[in-house]
Structures are given as structure tokens and as C-alpha cells.
Amino acid sequence: MNGKIKNRFIINYFIMFIISIVITILALVLMSFTSDIIYKNLTQNLCTAESIMNDDYQNINTAKVLEKGGGVQVIDRDYKVVFSAGLDNFGKARLTAGEFTDFLVNSNHPGITYDYDIAYNSKGQFWLIVTFPTSIRIDFGIAHNPESLETKGAAGVLIAILLFYFLMLGVTTVIYSLLTSFSFVNPLKKLIESTKRLKEGDYSARLNLNLKNEFKEIQETFNSMAEEIEREISLRKQAEEDRKRLVLDISHDLKNPLASIMGYAELCRENPHFTQDEYREYIRVIYDNSIRANTLISDLFNLSRLESSEFALNKSRVDLCEYVRAEMGNMLPILDQAGFRYDFDIPEDEMFVIIDQNQMARVFQNLLQNTVNYNPEGTLLTLILKKEDSEAIIILKDNGIGIPADLAKDIFKAFVRVDGARNSKTGGTGLGLAIVDKIIKAHDGSISLVTDEDCGCEFTIRLPIVK
Numbered sequence: 152m153n154g155k156i157k158n159r160f161i162i163n164y165f166i167m168f169i170i171s172i173v174i175t176i177l178a179l180v181l182m183s184f185t186s187d188i189i190y191k192n193l194t195q196n197l198c199t200a201e202s203i204m205n206d207d208y209q210n211i212n213t214a215k216v217l218e219k220g221g222g223v224q225v226i227d228r229d230y231k232v233v234f235s236a237g238l239d240n241f242g243k244a245r246l247t248a249g250e251f252t253d254f255l256v257n258s259n260h261p262g263i264t265y266d267y268d269i270a271y272n273s274k275g276q277f278w279l280i281v282t283f284p285t286s287i288r289i290d291f292g293i294a295h296n297p298e299s300l301e302t303k304g305a306a307g308v309l310i311a312i313l314l315f316y317f318l319m320l321g322v323t324t325v326i327y328s329l330l331t332s333f334s335f336v337n338p339l340k341k342l343i344e345s346t347k348r349l350k351e352g353d354y355s356a357r358l359n360l361n362l363k364n365e366f367k368e369i370q371e372t373f374n375s376m377a378e379e380i381e382r383e384i385s386l387r388k389q390a391e392e393d394r395k396r397l398v399l400d401i402s403h404d405l406k407n408p409l410a411s412i413m414g415y416a417e418l419c420r421e422n423p424h425f426t427q428d429e430y431r432e433y434i435r436v437i438y439d440n441s442i443r444a445n446t447l448i449s450d451l452f453n454l455s456r457l458e459s460s461e462f463a464l465n466k467s468r469v470d471l472c473e474y475v476r477a478e479m480g481n482m483l484p485i486l487d488q489a490g491f492r493y494d495f496d497i498p499e500d501e502m503f504v505i506i507d508q509n510q511m512a513r514v515f516q517n518l519l520q521n522t523v524n525y526n527p528e529g530t531l532l533t534l535i536l537k538k539e540d541s542e543a544i545i546i547l548k549d550n551g552i553g554i555p556a557d558l559a560k561d562i563f564k565a566f567v568r569v570d571g572a573r574n575s576k577t578g579g580t581g582l583g584l585a586i587v588d589k590i591i592k593a594h595d596g597s598i599s600l601v602t603d604e605d606c607g608c609e610f611t612i613r614l615p616i617v618k
């Protein structure tokens with residue numbers, strides 16, 4: 152991985168280098184070409200020494216040269232400036248032979264800011280020099296004469312310098328690509344490492360790159376994805392454990408009444424000489440156990456119906472105050488019969504909710520039946536209905552025996568009961584509160600419980616209010 156990215160960078164930089172060299176050469180050629188065009192179009196080229204040459208230098212037509220800011224000098228064989236008009240770069244009346252030779256040699260050197268055009272008039276035996284200040288000129292060119300005996304040596308030095316240049320370039324390219332690839336490869340390595348851990352089932356794997364660039368975004372996306380996977384997996388594990396526990400609880404709870412039914416039926420079959428009273432007693436036991444098995448199965452049926460995707464509430468818009476008042480009215484005989492005290496605080500105003508009235512009736516029946524089933528005579532049951540923001544709050548509490556606080560959060564799960572002995576007396580299935588919870592959730596509401604042993608139970612139901 153590391154090698155691949157690094158190599159890619161080296162190749163990219165090398166290609167870029169070649170391209171830039173080609174572009175540079177092209178630019179130089181173009182500049183030379185441009186310089187040539189500029190040069191050819193300048194006035195100085197239209198006013199060459201040859202074009203204004205006159206055997207009699209006194210009669211040379213200098214008008215055009217002077218008009219364009221140039222100068223004309225005539226130097227005779229004794230290097231004397233015999234004629235001068237306009238721009239004068241010699242500044243003296245006579246030159247030495249050396250000065251004139253230097254001038255001739257240097258007049259074409261790159262970097263000289265004057266353009267000189269020199270012509271020799273053999274008849275008049277003088278040099279005519281036309282001078283123009285250089286506008287812009289680009290001097291670029293390679294000179295080579297195949298006749299030279301030193302070409303090989305010079306070419307060797309040139310090649311050596313070029314090789315050194317390429318070597319330096321290669322080294323810097325590799326260093327640069329290593330540095331650049333390092334900043335990519337390192338975070339990628341960490342990302343791969345964390346991805347592998349995730350793949351191998353370590354869902355706690357997180358990425359920590361300590362970077363502020365685009366990799367930070369990758370880190371955040373990766374970490375939130377890992378969190379989501381971890382959450383999903385734990386939910387799935389929990390669901391699987393719940394399912395196993397449910398199957399175990401169902402078989403356990405069905406086993407006892409069915410074993411009892413089988414045992415007593417067998418007893419009656421094997422003993423035809425039982426008295427009427429004995430038969431009646433055994434049939435009562437069989438009947439009670441079949442009722443228990445039937446209750447369990449119908450509660451289970453209701454719970455799975457509520458969990459099924461095909462289940463739909465039969466909703467209607469109802470005044471909750473009116474509805475709760477009626478439901479409590481229906482429950483009064485049960486409370487009275489059990490010797491319970493009660494206190495209802497239901498407001499007179501209207502508070503509309505959308506509910507399935509039959510399902511919601513089950514909620515009240517289950518909660519009130521539990522209060523009656525698990526608490527002693529004289530227990531006070533309080534119901535408060537109130538509005539809080541856009542929610543209707545129903546508080547149903549008793550001052551009875553309560554539930555141990557550590558069980559409170561699980562009490563809405565199927566088959567969770569306080570203790571077997573207490574329930575075997577009441578015949579509870581452990582499914583009542585699970586059904587209540589499912590119904591309330593299906594209404595987009597919530598139910599919670601605050602309780603502790605000997606502190607009673609306080610159930611709070613929240614339902615969304617509609618207009």
C-alpha cells in the first residue's frame with residue numbers, strides 16, 4: 152500500500168517535471184521567435200546602415216534615424232569619428248584601434264542595451280554605424296560549429312552538469328513524494344487497521360488521526376458508522392437474548408399447568424372408584440390450570456399481535472378526560488369489591504387525543520387489575536390527568552407494596568415478575584405490563600414507573616395531544 156502510493160507520487164512528479172521542462176524550452180523558443188518578430192519590425196531594421204549608406208558620408212540621410220531616437224556615426228580608417236549625428240555612444244572624436252575592435256566584438260553581445268548596425272564603405276573607406284536604443288530583445292541561442300575540435304569536451308561537461316541536475320531532481324522528487332505520501336499513507340494505514348478490527352468483530356474500534364484536514368471528516372464518518380454498528384449489534388444481541396428468554400419463559404409457564412392437567416386427568420382415568428367429591432375437586436384443579444394455560448396463551452397471542460407489522464390501531468379522536476372518566480367508572484365495582492380507596496383528579500376541560508379505545512381500555516384494565524391483585528385491602532389508588540405542553544399526562548399511583556427499584560426498568564418486559572410465589576397466588580402471566588407498554592408505544596406515547604418496595608407504584612403515561 153505504502154509503496155504503491157509513494158511510487159505513484161514519484162511517477163506523477165517526474166511526469167510533471169518533464170512537462171515543465173518541455174514547456175520551458177517551448178517558452179524560450181517562442182520568446183526567441185517573438186524577439187525575432189519584434190526585431191524585424193523595428194525602425195532600426197528599416198533604417199540599416201546599408202540602406203542609408205552614401206559614399207560621401209557628409210550626404211548621408213540621417214533624418215529617419217534621428218526622428219526615431221537613433222544616431223549615426225562614421226569612423227574612418229584611423230578610427231576617427233568623422234561624422235556624428237544624434238545618439239552617440241562613443242562620446243569622443245577618436246578611438247584607439249583596441250577600443251574600436253572591442254566595440255565591434257561586443258556590439259552583438261547579449262545584454263547590450265543598444266542595437267548596432269555596422270557597414271563598411273570600401274570606396275570611402277569608412278565604417279557607418281547606426282545606433283538605436285534597444286526596446287526589448289531576448290537573446291537566446293546555442294552556437295555550435297562542427298569544425299571545432301573541442302566539441303566533445305564541452306559536450307561532456309554539459310552532459311555531466313545535466314546528469315547532476317537530473318540526479319538532484321530525482322533525489323528531491325523522491326524526498327518530496329515520500330513526505331507527501333507519508334501524510335496520506337499514515338492516516339490511510341490507521342483507517343485500514345480500524346476497518347480490519349471492525350471486520351473482525353471488534354466494534355469498539357475507533358479512529359483517532361489528530362488531523363484537521365479532509366481526513367478528519369473521514370474519521371468522524373468512520374467513528375459514527377462504528378458507533379452505529381456497535382449499537383445495532385448490541386440491540387441484535389439483546390433481541391436474541393430476549394427471544395431465547397421468552398421461549399424459555401413460555402415453556403416454563405406452560406409446563407406447570409399442562410403437567411397438572413395431565414397428572415389429574417391421568418389420576419381420574421386410573422381410579423374409577425373416586426367419590427363424587429374427589430372427582431369434583433380434581434376437575435376443579437384441571438379447570439383452574441386450563442384457565443391459567445389459556446390466559447397465558449391469549450396474553451401471548453395479544454402481545455405478538457401488537458408486535459406484528461400487520462397490527463393496526465383502530466384510531467379515533469377522543470376527549471381523553473371524558474374517556475378516562477368513563478373507564479374509571481367501569482372499574483369502580485372492582486375497586487369497591489376489593490376494599491380499595493380511590494381519588495381521581497380529572498379536569499373538566501377537553502383534551503383531545505387519537506386513540507384506539509379498545510386497546511386503551513386494556514391499558515387501564517391491566518394497570519388497575521394489577522393494583523388490585525398485588526396490593527392489600529385499603530390501598531389508596533390515585534389517578535391524575537393533566538396537560539403538560541402538547542402532552543396529556545396520566546398518573547396512576549398506589550400506596551401499596553411497590554416493586555423493588557432495580558426491577559422497575561425491566562418490569563415492562565415480558566415475563567418479568569417480582570417473585571414467583573407472589574404471582575402464583577394472583578395467577579399473573581408476567582405479560583400484562585409488556586402489553587400495556589406496547590399499546591402505549593403504538594399510540595406514540597410512553598409509560599414509565601417510579602417505585603420501590605413498600606413505596607407503592609407510580610405509573611406515568613404520556614400521550615400526544617391533538618387539536
Ligand code: ADP
Pocket residue numbers: 517521522523525526549551552553554562567568569570573574578579580581582583584585608
Ligand atoms: P402479571 O401478569 O404478573 O401481573 P404484569 O406484567 O402485569 O404481569 O406485572 C408484572 C409484575 O409487576 C407483577 O407480577 C407484579 O409482581 C408487579 N406489579 C405490577 N403492578 C403492580 C402494583 N400496582 N403493585 C405491586 N406490584 C405490581
